[in-house]
Amino acid sequence: MSNYTKTHIGDEGRVELHETLSLTGAEISINKLPAGANVPFIHSHKNNEEIYGIVDGKGKVIIDNETIELKAGDWLKINPEAKRQFFAASDSQITYICIQVKENSLDAFTADDAIVYSY
């Protein structure tokens, strides 16, 4: 059996990768909101932290009533209990990656989890 899974994402509005890639440690979605649009609800999480990366466009997020302006290259971590809602700018779409992981689930990483092979 293959040790990897692969997909390609084009210009869809929202794509979720958990099932497509058989993820076991994260849910990842790629999201695009057209200019003037917003996620139609406020939400928080029970156990998962979310990391958002803005890959294109601009907009804002409101976190616990604080407004944070967003542009491509911005990355945020949002704690589970924070109430959040994302908005595209009135004159620009916003495209962002959302990575959902269980808070405090990562143990060792990078050099401490890697096995490096000489060749």
Place this chain on the structure above:
Amino acid sequence: MSNYTKTHIGDEGRVELHETLSLTGAEISINKLPAGANVPFIHSHKNNEEIYGIVDGKGKVIIDNETIELKAGDWLKINPEAKRQFFAASDSQITYICIQVKENSLDAFTADDAIVYSY
């Protein structure tokens, strides 16, 4: 104390977000290899699965001796034990996100982990 952390990433060669954003469930890096360059070693992981998203450019990855061509929009999950090495194309840089999470660490997610507020 704030319920979020934030940073901005420009055109650096490699940026790691774990400390910068105080991540607890993932390590995330943004990586750029110039045309003709490659990660200078093969590696696998003990406990972590990695999810890679190609955000710009093109190249390839060799996973367990299989070569997979890569272009912007491609996403892969690689199992911990797979041996991997990333390469930029000879005529193009490649920019990719690497998300490292503990295998089998995610329980409920999205609707099952969310609390939605009406307003």
